[in-house]
Amino acid sequence: MKAAVVWAALALGAVGEVGAQELARRVAAAPEGQVVFWLAAGPEVCGDGERMIGRRDATFTWSDDVGGTRDWRRRCLPGPLRVLLRMRGGAVTDLRAAAGPPVAVAGATDLGRVGAAEGVRFLLDLAAHAPRRVAEDAILPAALADSATVWPSLLTIARAAGRPRGVREQAAFWLGELAADRVAADSAEEVPTPEEDERAQAVFALSQLDHGAGVPALLTVARTHRSPYLRRKAMFWLGQSGDPRALALFEEVLRR
Amino acid sequence: MTWTAGLIVQCAAALATTPAAAQPLGERVTAAGSGDVRVHYATRPGVCGDGRTFVAVGENASYFEAEGGHGFGRMGRGTRCAPGPSRVTFTLDAGRPTRLRVRVGGADAATARDLGEVPAAEAGAYFLSLARSAGAPVARQALLAAVVADDFDAAPGLAELLADAGRPDGVRAMAAHWLAAVAGEAAVPALDRAAADGRAPRAVREAAMASLADQGEEAGVTALVRHIDGADLGTARRAAFWLGQSERPRAHAVLRALADRPGADRALRGEAIFALGHGAMVEGDAEFLRALYARLDDDGLRERVLQSVAETDGEEGGTWLLGIARDERASLEQRKKALFWAGQGEATPTARLVEAYRAMRDPALREHAIFVLSQRDDDAALDALIEIARRDPDRSLRKKALFWLGQKDDPRAEALIRELVLGQ
Numbered sequence: 001m002k003a004a005v006v007w008a009a010l011a012l013g014a015v016g017e018v019g020a021q022e023l024a025r026r027v028a029a030a031p032e033g034q035v036v037f038w039l040a041a042g043p044e045v046c047g048d049g050e051r052m053i054g055r056r057d058a059t060f061t062w063s064d065d066v067g068g069t070r071d072w073r074r075r076c077l078p079g080p081l082r083v084l085l086r087m088r089g090g091a092v093t094d095l096r097a098a099a100g101p102p103v104a105v106a107g108a109t110d111l112g113r114v115g116a117a118e119g120v121r122f123l124l125d126l127a128a129h130a131p132r133r134v135a136e137d138a139i140l141p142a143a144l145a146d147s148a149t150v151w152p153s154l155l156t157i158a159r160a161a162g163r164p165r166g167v168r169e170q171a172a173f174w175l176g177e178l179a180a181d182r183v184a185a186d187s188a189e190e191v192p193t194p195e196e197d198e199r200a201q202a203v204f205a206l207s208q209l210d211h212g213a214g215v216p217a218l219l220t221v222a223r224t225h226r227s228p229y230l231r232r233k234a235m236f237w238l239g240q241s242g243d244p245r246a247l248a249l250f251e252e253v254l255r256r
Numbered sequence: 257m258t259w260t261a262g263l264i265v266q267c268a269a270a271l272a273t274t275p276a277a278a279q280p281l282g283e284r285v286t287a288a289g290s291g292d293v294r295v296h297y298a299t300r301p302g303v304c305g306d307g308r309t310f311v312a313v314g315e316n317a318s319y320f321e322a323e324g325g326h327g328f329g330r331m332g333r334g335t336r337c338a339p340g341p342s343r344v345t346f347t348l349d350a351g352r353p354t355r356l357r358v359r360v361g362g363a364d365a366a367t368a369r370d371l372g373e374v375p376a377a378e379a380g381a382y383f384l385s386l387a388r389s390a391g392a393p394v395a396r397q398a399l400l401a402a403v404v405a406d407d408f409d410a411a412p413g414l415a416e417l418l419a420d421a422g423r424p425d426g427v428r429a430m431a432a433h434w435l436a437a438v439a440g441e442a443a444v445p446a447l448d449r450a451a452a453d454g455r456a457p458r459a460v461r462e463a464a465m466a467s468l469a470d471q472g473e474e475a476g477v478t479a480l481v482r483h484i485d486g487a488d489l490g491t492a493r494r495a496a497f498w499l500g501q502s503e504r505p506r507a508h509a510v511l512r513a514l515a516d517r518p519g520a521d522r523a524l525r526g527e528a529i530f531a532l533g534h535g536a537m538v539e540g541d542a543e544f545l546r547a548l549y550a551r552l553d554d555d556g557l558r559e560r561v562l563q564s565v566a567e568t569d570g571e572e573g574g575t576w577l578l579g580i581a582r583d584e585r586a587s588l589e590q591r592k593k594a595l596f597w598a599g600q601g602e603a604t605p606t607a608r609l610v611e612a613y614r615a616m617r618d619p620a621l622r623e624h625a626i627f628v629l630s631q632r633d634d635d636a637a638l639d640a641l642i643e644i645a646r647r648d649p650d651r652s653l654r655k656k657a658l659f660w661l662g663q664k665d666d667p668r669a670e671a672l673i674r675e676l677v678l679g680q
Contacts, residue, residue, distance in 0.1 A: 194651060197651075197655075198651055198654060198655055198658075199676065199677055201655040201658045201659060202658050202673050202676040202677045203677055204659070204662065205658050205659060205661060205662025205673045206662070206673055206674070206677060207662075208662035208663055209662065209665075209670055209673070210665045213670055214670070214673070214674075217673075217674045217677060217678055220678060221677055221678065225677075230677075
């Protein structure tokens with residue numbers, strides 16, 4: 001009954017937003033076990049409500065068992081982001097995000113809907129300070145939340161030598177995505193021309209060159225190529241590179 | 257007091273410089289306390305070494321040390337191997353050896369206390385005794401020290417060690433190798449028993465079979481053939497492998513018959529085919545394998561043949577493999593495998609692989625040929641990949657070539673990729 005009440009409240013949007021300072025305190029005070037909160041998702045974000053999040057031409061899953069990836073678009077529906085935490089001793093030990101139709105979590109302490117800004121601040125704080133796995137997993141929902149400016153924090157995290165490598169790589173990846181949105185938003189779901197498709201293979205090959213040898217050329221493509229499709233591809237591979245020159249480009253683009 | 261001390265000093269000096277007839281070597285070692293001490297003794301004929309990491313007992317049995325391990329093998333041509341006495345340096349801890357180094361040839365740095373020359377037979381007996389009781393690292397070196405000693409028959413002691421279930425596997429395995437080296441055909445019964453002992457650790461049985469092959473006599477081949485025909489399939493497979501290492505024509509005749517026997521166990525046939533391609537080169541093996549291919553209807557066995565031909569058959573084998581790759585009557589899978597193994601064969605010129613690529617019409621084969629070329633490190637392969645990436649009429653193949661060029665750490669590949677992306 002309790003779960004059903006929560007579902008109905010969410011559906012009606014009747015659950016009030018948790019206060020700005022409250023979220024971190026309430027999470028810390030929550031009993032051992034699962035805690036969930038909700039926040040608005042950014043544009044073009046969809047999901048199945050439990051295990052898969054989709055955005056444009058990419059999917060992000062927590063499980064291999066999502067029923068195949070070819071037809072994921074049919075199962076990808078709009079809806080809020082759900083952040084599911086596991087708490088132990090007052091600390092977050094696990095984090096899973098979902099998007100799409102609200103699906104309640106039986107037995108979880110439900111904190112309701114939070115403002116995107118406060119939710120993102122909480123998540124970015126985890127990304128900056130929590131142990132590796134939680135920190136990595138916190139970046140995805142932060143990057144996909146609605147109307148939140150996350151890139152300055154992500155840039156700090158990506159450059160923080162003291163943070164685990166996987167966390168820095170996740171931050172760099174999302175910086176690349178955000179920068180690509182800025183320079184080539186309209187090309188995200190375009191079908192490339194045959195020539196673009198072939199050149200994209202060359203862009204990928206640049207990314208595979210040893211010792212970052214391809215980075216200067218990738219930067220040139222990302223900045224100046226006439227094809228938005230190839231600019232996005234270059235941004236993507238720069239986001240995978242971990243190269244500080246890539247981060248400098250992302251900062252340059254996102255500051256505009 | 258002075259002349260008494262002088263007399264004591266002279267007696268001590270006499271004891272230190274005279275081959276120890278009065279005091280057995282073991283007692284002298286124990287009395288030496290701690291630190292490094294060295295003895296030397298005459299070696300048997302045929303023993304030589306480089307003074308550092310390598311000792312040989314005849315042409316076919318060499319022991320060498322490398323960082324992190326040791327091994328056996330045949331002395332390579334041109335190896336510098338100087339005869340001379342054996343010099344054994346002990347590291348002692350309160351009279352107990354904790355490390356041994358055996359050197360022949362070359363010269364030692366004079367950092368160890370020199371206990372002088374020891375009668376070779378006494379040295380051999382002492383070191384064999386040490387091998388029976390010491391931990392594995394010391395025991396292995398002690399075996400070497402015993403085997404090289406002149407006037408000493410180590411074979412009986414080695415056979416006992418090989419059979420001693422209480423000794424470490426590595427020591428028993430080493431005893432097998434040295435037994436074959438010093439006793440020749442006479443070693444076969446002991447080696448055969450060890451190979452057949454189902455209770456013995458695998459490493460010991462493997463060493464015994466390897467030694468049966470290495471000792472080079474027909475009796476060793478006969479013993480291995482018995483194991484192939486035995487009931488234990490695992491032992492039979494290993495015996496097949498080691499038969500392939502023998503240079504005896506009969507060994508290879510047995511393997512060919514086994515490989516060509518339709519009723520034989522499939523895995524055993526595969527092992528025989530593998531052994532023919534990865535062991536000693538015997539005239540007729542290559543031709544046999546090529547002819548066998550046509551008689552096989554098992555894809556796994558056919559691939560074993562392709563692999564073995566690639567390993568042993570030089571350029572002629574490469575030509576044969578490419579012939580299969582280009583034969584449009586063969587299945588796509590077999591053609592791809594033949595192409596792959598042709599590429600793996602060092603004797604197949606890259607130019608032939610490029611010719612094959614150009615002659616093939618099947619896109620899947622051409623794509624596979626691009627992969628095969630990518631596995632080569634020579635300029636001809638790189639040139640071919642660049643040419644394909646630039647000019648092949650098939651876009652998907654151009655992309656494939658680009659993919660593999662991106663995996664190369666080569667400035668020409670980089671230059672092409674930049675050119676294609678940036679137009680520079």
